[in-house]
Amino acid sequence: MQFAKRLQNVETSAIREIFKLLGTPGIISFAGGFPDAALFDREGLAEAARKAVLEQPAASLQYGPTEGYQPLREQITSRLHEQGAQVAPADVLVTTGSQQALDLLGKTLLSPGDKVLVEGPTFLATIQCFRLYGAEVISVPTDGDGVQVDALERLIAEHRPRLVYLIPTFGNPSGSLLPLARRRRVLELAAQHRVVVVEDNPYGELYFDELPPATLLALSATVPGSRDWLVYCGSFSKILSPGLRLGWMVAPAALLANAVMCKQFSDANSSMLAQVTASEYLQTGRLAATLTNVQQVYAERARLMMERLRAELGEALAFTPPRGGMFIWARLTGAGGRSGDAAAFVRRGIEQGVAVVPGLPFYATEPDPATFRMSYATVPDEKIIEGVQRLARAL
Amino acid sequence: MQFAKRLQNVETSAIREIFKLLGTPGIISFAGGFPDAALFDREGLAEAARKAVLEQPAASLQYGPTEGYQPLREQITSRLHEQGAQVAPADVLVTTGSQQALDLLGKTLLSPGDKVLVEGPTFLATIQCFRLYGAEVISVPTDGDGVQVDALERLIAEHRPRLVYLIPTFGNPSGSLLPLARRRRVLELAAQHRVVVVEDNPYGELYFDELPPATLLALSATVPGSRDWLVYCGSFSKILSPGLRLGWMVAPAALLANAVMCKQFSDANSSMLAQVTASEYLQTGRLAATLTNVQQVYAERARLMMERLRAELGEALAFTPPRGGMFIWARLTGAGGRSGDAAAFVRRGIEQGVAVVPGLPFYATEPDPATFRMSYATVPDEKIIEGVQRLARAL
Structure with a gap:
């Protein structure tokens, strides 16, 4: 074969x-x-799952919108608001884990031969995911404070990448935290070079002593033009449970529409049982x-x-x-x-x-x-x- | 952008x-x-979901194997046995709905310019899914008994397709049922022309009066060489609930291994909450x-x-x-x-x-x-x- x-x-x-x-x-x-x-x-999730099926059967036991279960999109939006970001439910696509967000970005944005910049080191499934779409993936040097922004600028100018993928907050595998000034610089580079920047943020809520700096998504409101080039990926896997297999993507409208179209032919929609369960659970206020x-x-x-x-x-x-x-x-x-x-x-x-x-x-x-x-x-x-x-x- | x-x-x-x-x-x-x-x-599924979380938390609330939850793979295998097919759990990949099986087949098998034969008419998300991988999708004439096998043979010889996609049992949109003799012929063509045949079977259990003819999967045991070219896609969406978003693929080992690798970078694994819920539900015997x-x-x-x-x-x-x-x-x-x-x-x-x-x-x-x-x-x-x-x- x-x-x-x-x-x-x-x-x-x-x-x-x-x-x-x-x-x-x-x-x-x-x-x-x-x-x-x-x-x-466990108890909270078991009860949420039971309620999802018994009280919302028309949603939890049926196909759902490709974009995601509307109450869950609204809850994700509220949580992002609390973290300082201006987002509307229509900006949010619920994905089958944030791995699927990466896959949809590859499918939507990458043609064979396109270049992608990532932190060296970065999440290894990202490298493989983008390579499957034919991309050439290139490492940008990092230090204990995450990606080196001067090197990033140089490599953007040199390679004209289709996208830049970063985990600015407690990165995998680096654990490092990108300082505020570097975050601003990344957003300025996105706007200036008109390059898509993907902020993958599965770990941002797992801080130890003090809150990390604002996300690129939140900061983008203060850097003119940057929001048009910014994609944010979030996940319930580290805070609620990976067993739900739910993440989300926030992206500019044209990109989100194409990602929805691609998702329609990838898995149609993410598990509605999982989505309604997550929504019921968030409603209880037990997550905090x-x-x-x-x-x-x-x-x-x-x-x-x-x-x-x-x-x-x-x-x-x-x-x-x-x-x-x-x-x-x-x-x-x-x-x-x-x-x-x-x-x-x-x-x-x-x-x-x-x-x-x-x-x-x-x-x-x-x-x-x-x-x-x-x-x-x-x-x-x-x-x-x-x-x-x-x-x-x-x- | x-x-x-x-x-x-x-x-x-x-x-x-x-x-x-x-x-x-x-x-x-x-x-x-x-x-x-x-x-x-509803009641059975609510109880299964509750049990999945409370009694199998290490499985239902964690990441799982890309191949699928092992007890569920075994249960899928047993059901296929009952339908006359010889399958081992290792032949089964659990997918995020059978739509994902199609996506993984596209990713694994199709390069831009490759040709795919489908029934005219066929499931429209299949056409779009394969086109996204750059395939040229070509209709094979059908009649009230499904695909016309002489035309299929002619078009296989003419186009040398990478794969042939069929819904032999109560097709969408055709509702038609491929007779036994045509099923055998399809399998002979697969073996003879060394072309992958995909049997998509989401509706096979929804028969009205009498059992439909054996699936291509079951029949392949009687057509030498055909099993090496046969992929079978099944789904829980029409019999248990689409809200779980679970399907499965049975494929030859090398193809299955590549599909697992691609799934790893597509969504890592299908919702474990959904998989353990489905498994707990099947165990109750309430599905019949x-x-x-x-x-x-x-x-x-x-x-x-x-x-x-x-x-x-x-x-x-x-x-x-x-x-x-x-x-x-x-x-x-x-x-x-x-x-x-x-x-x-x-x-x-x-x-x-x-x-x-x-x-x-x-x-x-x-x-x-x-x-x-x-x-x-x-x-x-x-x-x-x-x-x-x-x-x-x-x-």
Whole structure:
């Protein structure tokens, strides 16, 4: 059987090999990218699902509008208002997870040979998703404060990309937070170079101590012309539950209309059972308490992991302390004559009974082979302590 | 903003204009393609959803395998066994409605310029879905018994299509049923010409009086080599509820692996809340009774509509009586010197307060402008009677 040419643009993920090993008994995994499902509001969601079916059967048990369940679009709009953004329900498309938002952006915007700029490192499913539409994906250098905006400007001018994809708030895998001044600069570049900028924001509500800077979406009101080039992707997966498989996209009208058209032929509409359940749940007002708990638990786990990493691995490891989100992105410094090869380090970690993810697959171009990603989100305290000890042994 | 070239291959659906008019007060709609949500098992599904969240939270509230929830894959396999097909759970990919199965087939198999053969007429979202992947979609002539297999063979030889897409059982919009001999012939053509054949089967369980012939999937065991070229798409939308947004695809291993890879970057996995709910529901054994009721109600509505059409419109209208499914596909014969222009007839119908769908958009090529589609699935008896009277006035 002969397959489509676009499949030649993607390779099987290097990360798969790691995940195969996670089944090994006794292994402590810092490799996951999942939220901790035990922190979600089981009772609240069970009741919301029951109510969705019994009280809104005409909506929850039927096909729905491709754009999304109208009450949910309104609730998403209200939450974005609370976060300082000016959005109308008609600007919102409900998607089957924010992964589908990326897929629809690829389908709507990218022709083979088009260029896309992403942070180096970035979410690896984004790289593969855009490559499947034939795009050439190029990394923009980052530092502990996210994307370097001078480099971004230079690469926009050099490559004339069709779009720029960023996770400005607690990025995956970087954990980094783009400061306010850089955010403004990104928006100015969007308007000036007339290039689509995608702000992917699944982690923005998972802050530890203080609120992150305003989103690009909120800031766009203060940067003339920028909103016409801005796409915002949000998700319920990290705050309500990934099991619903619901995200959303806010985009300029012409782009949103094309994304709706493409979604019609991709999956027609996202699960109405899930959408009505999410809407019923948001109506109860229970999300705030759940979210506060998630923030506190992740913050404590992050602090413990950082403390143990410093204590056990010391100057052999460099990382920017995350101020939210789910990840610590670290770099082997090579201090004390140790190897800076993260792939070898990851293999030795597996032998010691601890899993982390090597950094290479997170780079579209110009990888840093000394990097790797750890998540603390689902790991209880005693396993964090033991896992870091094993990492120290692997070193 | 500049959009992807692939968007130039699709036009806004002509059907949209009709659907806009359906909001008109008092209109009787035979235009829908939806099942009757009132016939679904509300109590059973509410309890299944509640149980899914409370008793299987680690599955229903978390990300899941791209391939689908394993217990659901097993249940789908069992149901296919009961329908005579030899399938293993590993052959099954759970999709976000069967629309996503079509999208994944496009992504996996179609390069720009590839040709696809479909029934003329066929499901219009299939035509648009494949065109978005750059395919040239070509109609194969049909009659009251579905696709004409001699014409199919000729067009396969002429066009060397990448795939052939068929709805052999109670097709949309045709309502027609492909006889056993033609089914065998289709499978022989697949094996002989080494061409992928897609059997889309969302309506197969909605038979009225007698079981339809075996599916291509079941028959493929008796036609050497055919299974290597056969893809089967199923759906829970017409038998359990479209609100779950769950379908599935059975395909040869290499194709399935590529479809899983593409799904990973399309929506990662289908809603786990929906998948675990469907699984819990199937476990209760309540589906059989619901399905029997749906079959009976649709059968009665179909009989009434056919009887009224014959009585009120007589020889002005030709149609093959459906033996299952949701649709009557009719043709204006032009008898008595009346116009055979279905588009004009549809407009006059709207003026009289009844909506049907003109046939044109269901043809990829060589449309028959005298055709139109009616659905009886959601229409109560008295509205069927009144609606057909209005159609007679429109004539």
